[in-house]
Amino acid sequence: MIKFKLNGSVVETDAPSTVRLLDLLREEFELIGSKEGCGEGECGACSVLVDNLVQNSCLIPIGALEGTDVQTIEGYSKTPQYQVLNECYATAGGVQCGFCTPGMIIATEALLSKNPHPSEEEIREGISGNLCRCTGYNMIVDAIQLAAKKGDGLW
Ligand code: FES
Ligand code: FES
Known part of the structure; x- marks a missing residue:
C-alpha cells in the first residue's frame, strides 16, 4: 500500500511500486491531463508537481511517492x-494543439513560484524540459511574461 497526497487529498493505492506515476494517474485515478509524449523523460508532456518541484511522471515509480504531495494539472486548475x-x-496564442500545454503550465508554475519576475532567458531555461511540436516557443515565452505582469503578487 502506498499513500500520498494527490491534488490535496490523501490517496492510497495497492498498485505495484514499479508502476509509473503517469500510468497510475491516467488509469487508476482517471486524471488524463498529464500526457504521454516520449515516455522517456525528454518532452515534459507528463509534468506534475511533486512537493512543488516539476517532475516527469513517466519516470517516477510510485514506490517513490510515499508521503509526498503530488499536484497534477487537474488540481492546479x-x-x-x-x-x-x-x-x-x-x-x-501559446496553445495550438494543446498536447504540451498541461506540462507547460506546470513548468510555468514551477518557474514563477521560484522566480516571479523571470527574464526571457530564465523563462526559456525554465521551460527547456518541455517540448512543443506545434510552434516556436515565442508565444509561450510571451504568455509567461504576460502572466508574470498580470499575476503580480500571486507568485
Ligand atoms: S512523456 Fe514523460 S517526459 Fe515525455
Ligand atoms: S501546442 Fe501542440 S505540442 Fe505544443
Whole structure:
C-alpha cells in the first residue's frame, strides 16, 4: 500500500511500486491531463508537481511517492494562479494543439513560484524540459511574461 497526497487529498493505492506515476494517474485515478509524449523523460508532456518541484511522471515509480504531495494539472486548475496562466496563454496564442500545454503550465508554475519576475532567458531555461511540436516557443515565452505582469503578487 502506498499513500500520498494527490491534488490535496490523501490517496492510497495497492498498485505495484514499479508502476509509473503517469500510468497510475491516467488509469487508476482517471486524471488524463498529464500526457504521454516520449515516455522517456525528454518532452515534459507528463509534468506534475511533486512537493512543488516539476517532475516527469513517466519516470517516477510510485514506490517513490510515499508521503509526498503530488499536484497534477487537474488540481492546479483550481488555483488562482492557473486562471492567470490560462488567460495569458490564450491571449498570447501559446496553445495550438494543446498536447504540451498541461506540462507547460506546470513548468510555468514551477518557474514563477521560484522566480516571479523571470527574464526571457530564465523563462526559456525554465521551460527547456518541455517540448512543443506545434510552434516556436515565442508565444509561450510571451504568455509567461504576460502572466508574470498580470499575476503580480500571486507568485
Ligand atoms: S512523456 Fe514523460 S517526459 Fe515525455
Ligand atoms: S501546442 Fe501542440 S505540442 Fe505544443
